[in-house]
Each structure stands twice: as structure tokens, then as C-alpha cells.
Amino acid sequence: MESEVINWAEVLVALALRLVGVFVVLAFLMVSIQIAGALITRARQGRVGAEGGQGKDTSKGGVSDHASETAGTAPNGALPDEETAAAIALALDGLIRERAAASRISGPAPFLAERNGAWKILGRQEALHRDAPWKDPMRRRAWTLTGNREP
Amino acid sequence: MEDFFKLLHSVILTTGVIHLTTGHVVMWLVAFFFLYLAVKKQYEPLLLLPIGFGIFLTNLPMAPLMGKGELFWIFHHYGIEWEVIPCVIFLGLGVMTDFGPMIANPKSLLVGAGAQLGVFITFLGTILCGFTLKEAASVGIIGGADGPTTIYLTNALAPHLIGPNALAAYSYMSMVPLIQPPVVRFLTTSRERSIEMRQLRHVSRFERILFPILASILIGLIIPAIMPLLGMFALGNFMRETGVVRRLSNTAEHELMNIVTIFLGISVGATMSAEQFLNPKSLLIFGFGIFDFILCTAGGVLTVKLMNLFIREKMNPIIGAAGVSAVPMSARVAHALGRESNPRNFLLMHAMAPNVAGVIGTAAAAGFMIAMFK
Numbered sequence: 221m222e223s224e225v226i227n228w229a230e231v232l233v234a235l236a237l238r239l240v241g242v243f244v245v246l247a248f249l250m251v252s253i254q255i256a257g258a259l260i261t262r263a264r265q266g267r268v269g270a271e272g273g274q275g276k277d278t279s280k281g282g283v284s285d286h287a288s289e290t291a292g293t294a295p296n297g298a299l300p301d302e303e304t305a306a307a308i309a310l311a312l313d314g315l316i317r318e319r320a321a322a323s324r325i326s327g328p329a330p331f332l333a334e335r336n337g338a339w340k341i342l343g344r345q346e347a348l349h350r351d352a353p354w355k356d357p358m359r360r361r362a363w364t365l366t367g368n369r370e371p
Numbered sequence: 372m373e374d375f376f377k378l379l380h381s382v383i384l385t386t387g388v389i390h391l392t393t394g395h396v397v398m399w400l401v402a403f404f405f406l407y408l409a410v411k412k413q414y415e416p417l418l419l420l421p422i423g424f425g426i427f428l429t430n431l432p433m434a435p436l437m438g439k440g441e442l443f444w445i446f447h448h449y450g451i452e453w454e455v456i457p458c459v460i461f462l463g464l465g466v467m468t469d470f471g472p473m474i475a476n477p478k479s480l481l482v483g484a485g486a487q488l489g490v491f492i493t494f495l496g497t498i499l500c501g502f503t504l505k506e507a508a509s510v511g512i513i514g515g516a517d518g519p520t521t522i523y524l525t526n527a528l529a530p531h532l533i534g535p536n537a538l539a540a541y542s543y544m545s546m547v548p549l550i551q552p553p554v555v556r557f558l559t560t561s562r563e564r565s566i567e568m569r570q571l572r573h574v575s576r577f578e579r580i581l582f583p584i585l586a587s588i589l590i591g592l593i594i595p596a597i598m599p600l601l602g603m604f605a606l607g608n609f610m611r612e613t614g615v616v617r618r619l620s621n622t623a624e625h626e627l628m629n630i631v632t633i634f635l636g637i638s639v640g641a642t643m644s645a646e647q648f649l650n651p652k653s654l655l656i657f658g659f660g661i662f663d664f665i666l667c668t669a670g671g672v673l674t675v676k677l678m679n680l681f682i683r684e685k686m687n688p689i690i691g692a693a694g695v696s697a698v699p700m701s702a703r704v705a706h707a708l709g710r711e712s713n714p715r716n717f718l719l720m721h722a723m724a725p726n727v728a729g730v731i732g733t734a735a736a737a738g739f740m741i742a743m744f745k
Binding site for chain 2: 226231232234235238239241242243244245246247248249250251252253254256257260264
């Protein structure tokens with residue numbers, strides 16, 4: 221086998237620094253993600269607040285967070301007509317309640333989404349595919365226990 | 372009559388029969404072993420099958436495959452020596468990878484770093500066994516359980532070891548369900564393995580899109596040496612998360628990935644001629660590979676246990692085993708182990724977080740090794 225003169229002290233220090241380096245890089249990344257996440261959440265909360273409280277988080281009713289992301293904003297950032305928004309919110313609320321009452325599992329409810337520049341209430345299948353409960357280990361059990369299959 | 376025998380002799384000399392050596396036959400057996408693992412046991416068949424067949428073909432004496440300008444040489448030269456294939460594979464992996472669990476639980480990045488412990492310990496062990504510094508670095512990275520990174524680093528530092536290193540990496544990756552559970556059980560108590568973890572938060576699309584850019588800036592500035600791999604990884608992930616180039620991301624995930632996997636497997640197998648493979652170093656590499664893999668698994672588990680001393684919401688130490696980057700096999704193993712201790716435990720998504728963090732961790736370790744020794 222080849223042999224080379226190794227300065228062990230130098231190698232050990234270099235290695236230790238590299239190992240620390242890996243930790244530092246990933247720790248930097250961790251902190252950056254946390255800061256970015258906090259900033260995004262704050263910005264979103266601010267935006268929702270500025271838009272008159274629409275788009276409140278309805279996730280307690282088993283609705284996907286997508287609802288809160290989309291409910292308060294119109295396509296291209298413009299606010300929808302106030303009356304239309306109120307009607308949509310009412311319809312959405314009714315659907316959510318209906319959905320929650322009909323099912324014991326915390327599956328997704330239909331939710332509001334912007335599609336090709338128009339507001340649309342997504343159907344169960346589409347909502348399911350967006351929300352994908354089978355991907356969530358905590359909800360998958362309930363999902364499969366109620367006779368559903370993973371797609 | 373004499374002329375006839377001369378002619379016959381010259382004909383026989385052009386056949387492989389006369390050049391067949393025991394080494395070739397031994398390599399056939401090695402090839403058949405890997406083909407058996409791929410076909411019968413279905414251990415990483417996508418890679419072990421072309422690798423095994425590549426070993427078999429390249430050890431047919433006189434076959435014009437690995438000489439300069441010959442078929443396998445061309446695959447190897449332009450695919451691996453030019454460092455194209457590992458990077459293209461990382462593009463496909465980027466498209467396949469969901470960083471959501473990791474973004475939801477950024478602490479898992481530290482677990483991914485802790486799981487690189489074995490890489491550095493094995494590095495020292497291999498030097499003590501007479502490997503050069505560059506060879507030791509290339510062997511050490513096997514424990515990271517990331518095939519393309521192992522190939523990339525080995526090609527950069529010790530290209531003559533590419534065959535055994537790649538084979539060891541892929542073999543041990545396929546044996547994750549056999550290697551990791553005893554290590555995890557040894558290092559954790561039943562109570563620790565029963566820890567339930569809270570459901571991860573929803574990660575918005577914007578955060579997912581931002582991540583590959585953020586990671587590229589940070590890693591690119593600190594470890595530029597690894598950017599060919601991680602840059603492609605980030606590009607693939609960006610394509611996936613933006614969702615505006617479905618055709619490209621579908622191609623990168625399926626067709627392109629499949630094509631390069633074929634060339635990767637053949638090229639790696641083709642480097643394993645009897646003369647190159649049948650030496651004590653190869654055996655040592657396999658020995659160190661498993662040692663390394665065990666240490667990396669232990670590193671991940673112990674990192675979680677250490678973190679648990681300081682954090683309020685405890686993490687299940689099993690997910691530390693997924694800090695090696697054998698995606699998603701080690702996450703599945705962690706999930707199964709968790710269910711074994713507590714049937715109400717659903718650790719899959721929690722384990723995916725350190726699992727994808729391990730990919731970044733291994734690439735970071737490889738980047739540092741390249742920067743240090745190249």
C-alpha cells in the first residue's frame with residue numbers, strides 16, 4: 221500500500237474543523253429557515269389583518285390551511301367584491317359545517333381557491349388531493365380506518 | 372499440418388478462453404452475488420442489477436469494453452470521470468425530494484450533521500490501515516449512505532477506488548433494514564423509542580420555493596466545492612416546488628433519472644476488473660463501510676439524545692438513524708421501529724426530515740473533504 225508522511229496533529233485539527241463546519245453550515249441553514257418561516261408567517265398575518273380579517277384560520281374545523289391562504293385574497297392580489305366575498309364566505313362556512321358534521325374524521329373540507337382568475341369552491345376530490353391526508357401519518361390512520369385507500 | 376496448428380493457435384489466442392483466469396471467475400461470482408441480491412432479494416435492484424451485470428461483462432476476457440475508446444470506457448469517461456452522472460442524478464433527486472418535513476422541523480438539520488460522525492471516524496481508521504489521505508476520505512463518505520456523493524467524492528480524490536466504494540455504498544444502503552435496527556435498539560431504551568412526536572406544521576408553497584435558493588446561497592458561499600452536486604439538487608427541487616415546469620421536472624424525475632441510472636450502474640460495474648478489485652484494499656473498504664455505516668447511524672441517534680437534553684418537546688431518538696441519507700429507506704425503518712415500540716407512533720414524516728437533512732449533511736462533509744484534499 222502507498223504510504224505518505226502524515227502530520228497527525230494537522231489532520232486531526234483539520235478534521236475536527238470540518239466536522240464542526242458541517243454542523244455550522246447546517247445550523248446556519250436551520251436558523252435561516254426559522255427566520256424565513258417567522259417572517260413569512262408575520263407577513264401573512266399582516267396581510268390577512270390588513271384585508272379586514274377575512275381569511276381567518278379555519279383549520280379547527282378540519283379545513284386545510286390552504287383555505288386561510290386563499291380565502292382573503294383575490295386573483296392578482298385585488299380584493300374581491302365585498303358582497304361576493306361575504307356570500308362566498310357564508311357558503312364556505314356552510315360547507316365546512318356540513319362537512320364536519322358528516323364526517324368524524326378530520327379530513328379536508330371543500331375550500332376556496334383561485335383558479336384561472338376566478339374564485340372556485342373546490343370539490344371533495346380536489347380538496348382531498350390538495351390536502352392529501354394519506355401523506356400525513358397522524359391522519360392517515362383515521363383515513364384508512366374509514367375505508368379509504370391511499371391513492 | 373504445422374501451418375494448420377499455427378492457424379489454430381492464433382485463432383485460440385483471439386478467444387477469451389485462453390485468457391480466462393481465476394480472478395475473472397471470482398469476479399463472475401461477485402457479479403452473480405450482486406445479481407442475486409438485486410433479482411431475488413430485490414435489494415436496490417435499480418443499481419445493483421446494472422452494476423452486477425457490468426462487473427460480469429467487464430470480466431469477460433478479451434471483450435473490447437473497457438479499453439480506451441471502447442463502449443464501457445466511453446460511458447465511464449464521459450459519465451463519471453467528467454462528473455456528469457452524479458450531478459444529473461442529484462437533479463432528479465432534487466425533483467423527488469420533499470423538504471417540507473425538514474422545513475417544518477429545522478432542528479432535524481443538526482441530526483443530519485450528527486449522522487456524519489462516522490465519516491470522520493472512519494477516515495482516521497482507514498489512515499491507520501495504510502490508506503492515503505485521499506483514499507481515506509473517499510472511504511469515509513460511504514457511511515453517509517449517499518451513492519452519487521460517494522461516487523462524486525471518490526472520483527475527485529481516489530478514482531481507482533470508485534468500484535469498491537460505490538458497491539459498498541449501494542450494498543449497505545440496500546441493507547439498511549438489517550443494519551440499523553440493532554444499532555438503534557442498542558442505543559435507546561424502550562421508553563425513548565416510544566416517544567410520540569407532534570404533527571408537523573403545514574409548510575407553505577412560498578417556503579418550499581424559497582428553500583432551495585436559501586440553501587444554495589448558504590452552502591454555495593461556505594462550501595463551493597460541492598455546488599455541482601447541491602446546485603443541481605437545488606435546481607431540481609426548485610423545479611418541483613414552483614410547479615411551472617412540470618414537463619422538465621417529470622423528465623428529470625423519470626426518464627432522465629432512469630437513463631443516467633443505467634449508465635451509472637454499468638460504468639461503476641465496469642471499473643471492477645479482477646486486477647483492480649481483488650486486493651486487500653477492496654476487502655478493507657467493505658469492512659470499513661459497514662463500520663462507518665453503523666457509526667453514522669449511532670451518530671444520528673446520539674445527536675437526538677443530546678438534543679433532547681436541551682429541548683422542551685422531546686424528539687424520538689429513532690429518527691436520528693434516518694440522518695444517514697439513504698432516502699427513504701432509513702426513514703421507513705425508523706417508522707417501523709417506532710411502531711414496534713408504540714403502535715400509536717407515526718414517525719415516517721418526522722424521520723423524513725433528518726433523512727433529507729442527511730443528504731445535505733453528507734454533501735457538506737464531501738465538500739469539505741474535497742476542499743481539504745483536492
